[in-house]
Amino acid sequence: MIADTLLRVGVWLTAATPSPTPSGAPNDDQVTPGYVGFIVTFVLAVVVVLLVIDMVRRIRRVRYRAEIAEKLDAEQAAQNEHPDTDER
Template sequence: MISLLNVVLAVTPTPDPDFDPNTVTPGVVGFIVVFLIGAATLLLGFDLVRRIRRTTYRAEITARLEAEIAERDADQSTPKTPGDKPE
C-alpha cells in the first residue's frame, strides 16, 4: 500500500506557481451545457405534470361514468310505484 502511495505521489506533478484555482471557470461552453440541462429538466417537469394531470382527469371521468351507469341501472331495476315490477 505504501509503495502504491509513493508511486502516485511521484507521478503527481507539482502545481504551477502562477496557477490560481480560484480563477478557473467552466467558461461559455460549461454555461451553455448547464443551461441546456436545466432547460431540459424544466421541460421534462412540465411534461410530467401534464401527463399526471391527464391521467388523474381520466380516472375521475371514468369514476363519474361508472357512478352514472350504476345509478341508471339501479333506477331501472327498482320499481317506481308499488304496482310496477322490475324488468
C-alpha cells in the same frame, strides 16, 4: 559556532516550506468552466423544466381520466338501479 547553528536552523526552516513556482500555477481556463460549462448548465436546466412541464401534463390527464371514469361508473350504477326510467 552559535551563528553557524542559527544559520543551519534558518536554512532548514526555509527549505521545509518551498514556495510554488509561477509555471505551476493554473491559468483561468483550467479553473473556470467558461462558456462551454455555462451552455451545458443552461441546456440542462431547460431540459429539466421541459420534463417537469410534461410530467405535470401527464399527471393532470391521468387525474381527469380517473374522475371521468368515476362519473361514468356512478351513472351506470344509477342506471342499473332504476332500469325503468327512460333516458332522453
